[in-house]
Amino acid sequence: MAVTTRSKRIKTAYLLLIPGFAWLFFFFFFPLGSLLATSLKRPLGDSPEAGFAYALQFSNYSQAIAEYWPFYVRAFTFAAIATVFCLLLAYPISYYMAFKAKKYKYLMLVLIVAPFFASFLLRTNAWKTILSSEGAVVGFLNFLGVLPQERILSTSFAVILGLIYNFLPFMILPLFISLDKIDKRLLEAAGDLYATGNQRFWKIVWPLSIPGIVSGTILTFIPASGDYINAELLGGISDKMIGNVIQSQFIILRNYPQASALSFTLMAIVLVFLYLYLRKIGTKELL
């Protein structure tokens, strides 16, 4: 009797997993497999119009890396800088929301996700207007004489600014959640045990927010390193990231094997980074 209900319960659990697995299969593993297959195809003629045939052309990869490695370096550099600045901006905001905002906490949360109601493309385009050389911002900064290139648009600075702006909520949300989860009574207890304000932060709040920092940096770094919109709209010709290369290989040059190989390489590098990062932090810290 007990055995049958138990096995039944296990069966139900598996049944419940089916939709999830089906989704994963059709929308993740299947496309991934097809991408992998494409990345190893061999061209049938000189132009992409001639088509490609299934093969095991690993030279697609060596070629991709040999030719485009500076774009990888730029993408990861931009993404890393943006992630660091996102963290620096997001931490005080999340801290304020979690510990000080009281009843305005959720209003602030709504304001932070509000930009998502407008499309990514539209918002980035808005920055293009704001940062344009004819705009008030650049005009004023030039009046002060602080811009070395006398413009912002079409600089690496603009691209990183766009990345920070676009991915900041991805840093704030997990960070806010982990800070908000901290039992405020722990701070009282720490105070009772002679911790000063500074020590309360560094000994209690900071270590307990590390899970939020880890998920926030991952959620920011990964999409930022693959992004091409910001470089496309805000950057100049020498600010292109690997995402731009992949995009042009796919859409403009239609060199599908090359584009797929570039994508796969990007994914592999990110996975290696992720592995090293999590190992460095240590899963123990993640509670």
Next chain:
Amino acid sequence: MPKNHTVQDLYLKNLTKRYDDFTAVNDLTLTIPAGSFFALLGPSGCGKTTTLRMVAGLEEPTSGEILIGEENIVPLPPYKRPVNTVFQSYALFPHLTIYENVAFGLRRRGIKDIDKTVKDMLALVELTPMAERKPTQLSGGQQQRVAVARALINKPDVLLLDEPLGALDLKLRRQMQLELKWIQKDVGTTFVHVTHDQEEAMTMADTVAVMNEGRIEQMGSPVEIYENPKTTFVANFLGQSNLFSGTVKGIDGELLAVDVNGVTLYVPKSKTNITSGKIVVGVRPEKIKVVDIDTPGLPKNQIIGKISDNAFVGVSTQYVVESPWGQELSAFEQNVDPNDLGYKGNEVVLAWEPRNSFALDPDEDLTAGIEPELVSN
């Protein structure tokens, strides 16, 4: 922990805490003798936590003073007060090991060579084998002991405990009561223990203060306040009582004769200032004998009534008896020689010695302190 560090008395002087127009603690004046185990007992919401938080420095008094020895500690920030707290929720640091939790206070004060102190403390609360675990890997009782150790290691003059056993089951609670009491004797620190469990307060404390609506109703040794409650609230909240409204008829030697609906009850004169007019006479259920109508040689206080309910609970039988004027009286009969009076509707005599009566102010609400919470306990 050395026993010999000099602990000082804690005085609360006219301590008041108001939130907007709500008075949580009302003009509280208390002396807590150094080295005593002091219980602050009262129903939920009566201001116990607020009082402790003011002593700990987590809440600022609206007015009044808190003194340790001669020094008023109200202006001091929490970390400068010789006071540590065991929080109701324990508030152990989840990311630190038990060892680091206990060492926290010493480290913050920059004390060197703490290893031996920490290990001794862990040994005192019998947690040596758990030193490297995280709080979530401990049972409730073990977590509770970490909370005590973490506070006690700082050698405070006063240790504040806010319902530290509230989260534990009954059996563990009984055990921890004894352990806490033992630890207190061992270290000699003043313990101020907040609870709403009257049994806990009485088993643990040298002195119990019964608190109600932000004020202290009565303070004294457990025996003193149990035997001679001074208010109806204390009479009902601390154990149970049968209370009778009556009028003083006269004086009979050392006793005051009181007329209660035609029955004369006696109470020692020494227990009250009232000598005429209205008065309330009370008696604890276990002081009452339940016997047959014509039993000879009964004590002086007697009420004839009808059994309306009885319950055999092993060590005793609990009777509910209806008095001629319709009041339900309760009496506990020790199960020494079981009698067979247990029929509903049976007429019996409730009898008790006058010295076991106590007297109360007639103007108080006779049902004060009877809490639904107490019934379910």
